[in-house]
Amino acid sequence: MSLFFSLRTLFAGLFVTAALVLTGCSSEADFRGSDISGTKLGGDLAMVDDSGQPRTLADYRGKVLVVFFGFTQCPDVCPTSMSQLAHAMELLEDDAAKVQVLMISVDPERDTPEVLSSYVKAFNPSFVGLTGTPEQLATTAKSFRAHYAKVQQGPGANDYTMDHGSSFYILDKSGEARVLLRGDAPAEDVAHDVRELL
Structure with a gap:
């Protein structure tokens, strides 16, 4: 038996x-980007949105997330990447409503919620900027394994820039990290990989 x-x-x-x-x-x-399924990247995201509300991944459940680390005074990489994301949203057409683009500021000293809101919404009204305390940024960036560093360029307190990675992280509707794309990836590749998760 x-x-x-x-x-x-x-x-x-x-x-x-x-x-x-x-x-x-x-x-x-x-995916056209690197498959990062199972890495659990971004799980400790805890920042403040551009309206001053605390945000975690749980707040965006049900939408595909595209996350980018940058800052509003970035001279070239960030505007180019954000423009690519805006173009990707256009390519997604009606499916864009199922997607949330988040730009996480690596410069919380200067990027207040108000400054960040004006910046991201200039690219697309649906984009959300996230900022917070240096501690919140450190925890969130570590969670994504995202690099950033302050680079002093002069004697003044504001005479600095930020060195940072420029990848696009795409998370599925349950908040799981699935794709990593270079920040200079064509909008067509971003839209393609987002559609794979819709």
Whole structure:
């Protein structure tokens, strides 16, 4: 009797494993960026949005997230990347309503919620900027494994710029990190990978 039970349990386990494998194979996405599924990147996001409200990943459940680290006084990389994201939203057409672009400021000293709001909404009215305390930024950036550093350029307190990574992180509707794209990726690639998660 125990042998029969053991065999039945073994076969049931094999059946479930095979079903999971087949399901996984049939639902694999064809990303143009790097597949970062399972990395749990961004799980500790905890910042303040451009209206002053505290935000975590849970606030954006149900939408595909595109996250970018930058700052409003960035001379070239950030405006170019944000323009690409704005173009991607245009390419998504009606599906753009299912997507939320977040720009996380690496310069919380100068990027107040008001300053950040004006900046991101100049690219697209639906874009949201996130800022916060230096501690909140440090925790959030570490969660994404995103690099940033202050670079002093002169004697004045505001004579500095920010060195930072420029990748696009795409998270699925449940808040799981799925894709990493270069910040200079074409808008078509961003739109394609977002559609894979809709």
